[in-house]
Amino acid sequence: MTSHRYIMTSLRSSPFVLFSCFLGAVILAVLSSSSISGAKASEDGSCSNKVLPCGPANFTFYLHNTVYNPAVDNQDSFNSIYGLPPNISFPNPFNFGVMNTFEDPLTSGPSINSAPLGKAQGFYLLDSFNEYMLFHVFTANISVGDYTGTIAILGQVREVDSVRYLTVIGGTGAFLGARGVATNRLIDIDHTPPAKWTMSFELDLYY
Ligand SMILES: *[C@@H]1O[C@H](CO)[C@@H](O)[C@H](O)[C@H]1NC(C)=O
Ligand SMILES: *[C@@H]1O[C@H](CO)[C@@H](O)[C@H](O)[C@H]1NC(C)=O
Numbered sequence: 086m087t088s089h090r091y092i093m094t095s096l097r098s099s100p101f102v103l104f105s106c107f108l109g110a111v112i113l114a115v116l117s118s119s120s121i122s123g124a125k126a127s128e129d130g131s132c133s134n135k136v137l138p139c140g141p142a143n144f145t146f147y148l149h150n151t152v153y154n155p156a157v158d159n160q161d162s163f164n165s166i167y168g169l170p171p172n173i174s175f176p177n178p179f180n181f182g183v184m185n186t187f188e189d190p191l192t193s194g195p196s197i198n199s200a201p202l203g204k205a206q207g208f209y210l211l212d213s214f215n216e217y218m219l220f221h222v223f224t225a226n227i228s229v230g231d232y233t234g235t236i237a238i239l240g241q242v243r244e245v246d247s248v249r250y251l252t253v254i255g256g257t258g259a260f261l262g263a264r265g266v267a268t269n270r271l272i273d274i275d276h277t278p279p280a281k282w283t284m285s286f287e288l289d290l291y292y
């Protein structure tokens with residue numbers, strides 16, 4: 086008790102206490118000015134108590150990608166194409182810095198012949214020096230079925246991983262404001278030029 090009181094007394098007039106008071110005043114000033122601007126923002130309508138409508142909690146689609154390959158010149162049957170590689174003279178075994186733009190059909194089942202759902206438009210960027218790593222950024226436009234709208238997805242597809250987790254960052258229509266996880270798996274790949282693959286995306290969504 087005594088030592089506690091001693092500490093309190095000695096603190097009372099120390100530079101530390103003076104500084105703490107000053108800091109407290111600054112924090113109060115900042116807090117009150119931000120609460121004023123917060124009140125202003127809600128009057129202007131930029132802040133509201135709106136609640137997102139509920140969309141589907143789960144949604145699965147299959148994406149089918151066929152790369153354009155100049156060697157076989159499949160110009161009538163491709164849906165993704167590589168941009169120019171970086172202009173470098175040293176080896177680049179995993180095509181670091183190369184972008185592929187795609188407009189891929191989406192289906193409700195793993196076969197390209199299963200019910201169509203819409204398409205995925207976006208790109209992936211090869212973003213590792215040491216392995217095949219495809220950073221995907223795309224919009225899944227679901228235009229057929231019970232739920233229509235778009236879903237914005239981004240995340241890494243690391244080729245060696247059997248399961249990859251991408252981020253659902255938003256949506257429109259039935260998927261308005263959706264957030265969550267897109268669990269991605271490679272279903273099928275054919276390396277024969279032109280390369281073709283099918284991937285599944287199982288979405289776990291929150292609104
Ligand atoms: C690639 O870089 C070299 C060396 O800087 C340059 O001479 C050449 O014009 C560049 N090629 C292209 C297609 O930009
Ligand atoms: C989604 O696809 C439908 C059908 O093709 C089209 O009408 C709509 O404009 C597309 N939406 C977006 C955001 O691309």
Ligand SMILES: *[C@@H]1O[C@H](CO)[C@@H](O)[C@H](O)[C@H]1NC(C)=O
Pocket residue numbers: 142143287288289
């Ligand atoms: C939705 O997906 C998540 C993650 O895969 C799973 O845990 C959950 O059981 C699914 N819910 C429904 C209703 O299918």
